[in-house]
Amino acid sequence: MRTGLSTGTYAAALAKASVCLLLGKAKRLKSIWVLLPDKRWVRVVLTKARLLSSHKAVAWAKKDAGDDPDVTHKMTLGCLALLREDKQIVFKRGKGIGVITRPGLPLPIGEVAINPSVRRLIAKNLHNLSTAGVELTFMAPLGERIALKTFNPRLGIKGGISLLGTTGRVRPFSKEAIRKTIELHLNSLLAQKINPLVLVAGNLGKKAALKLEFSAEHIVEVGNDWQTAFSFLEEKEVKDLVILSHPGKLLKFLSKEFYTHSKYSSSALKALASYGFNPDSFNTVEDFFLTLDNPDIIHKMLKDVKKSILDNFNLMVNSLRVYFINYKSEIIAYA
Secondary structure, three states: OOOOOOHHHHHHHHHHHHHHHOOOOOOOOHHHHHHHHOOOEEEEEEEEEEEEOOOEEEEEEEOOOOOOOOOOOEEEEEEEEEOOOOEEEEEEOOOEEEEEOOOOOOOOOOOOOHHHHOOOOOHHHHHHHOOEEEEEEEOOOOHHHHHHHOHHHHHHHHEEEEEEEOOEEEEEEEHHHHHHHHHHHHHHHHHHHOOOEEEEEHHHHHHHHOOOOOOHHHHEEEEEEHHHHHHHHHOOOOEEEEEEEOOHHHHHHHHOOOOOOOOOOOOHHHHHHHHHHHHHHHHOOOHHHHOOOHHHHHHHHHHHHHHHHHHHEEEEEEEEEEEOOOOOOOOOOEO
């Protein structure tokens, strides 16, 4: 699958292009080369770049995320550069770029949402050109609308998208990107002393949690990566932790499988054998629970899931509640 470039790489490219025009190093630019953290160069195509005055220039590009299903794919990004008399690089927030409003993120409240790694990438590429001071205002005309489809609202980043990227590249369906998002979300909630923390796999769990009247601000979607969530919470002070998910995922914990994607884990049906059932008698875990009429067995399963979590992760929690839900986001049972 085709890799793409991060919003952070585009930010570095746009900053470099506009500064090149300001310094007279180019009169016209259709593309610009950017040095990534791995010391490799990538060429970024520009849609527009022009000198506005002797001390002001602007550059625009359309983001290419490769084959990653990124909501920022094909969005327009821009950078307006102004020369400064000092040697500082100052980052400003333009239309569609987010601002930090909550603690727990790597930037202080009120700061423009340009990650530290991206700031370093921009500085590195500009210092290769000159040590001149510059004020950089980043823009994303549709950023405020697109940001609503990202994790930004849950992380307390308001008003637009973030400029992100550690490696500078976007890899399709990256597990690393998901892991970092989970950790950022949890860290933000811990910094705000949000209680309880409610972990769900996705929409099914989220709907069930909202039906139970848990606040949306307390909910963290982990997808299949429960391992990352539990590992991150180890030795951190968490008063109450709530887990809501389908037993088809949670029963895998009994085999110490905390990354529950079917490609990387075994079927949860095999767990039924330890409760006296033949796994081959059921097509799915959902099928099993539709036919089971034994609350004691279900309660034993829930207790075993809780025990597996606590046995495998050093969680400092006052209480741990686990809910089994079905595909209608209805509660089967909890313990």
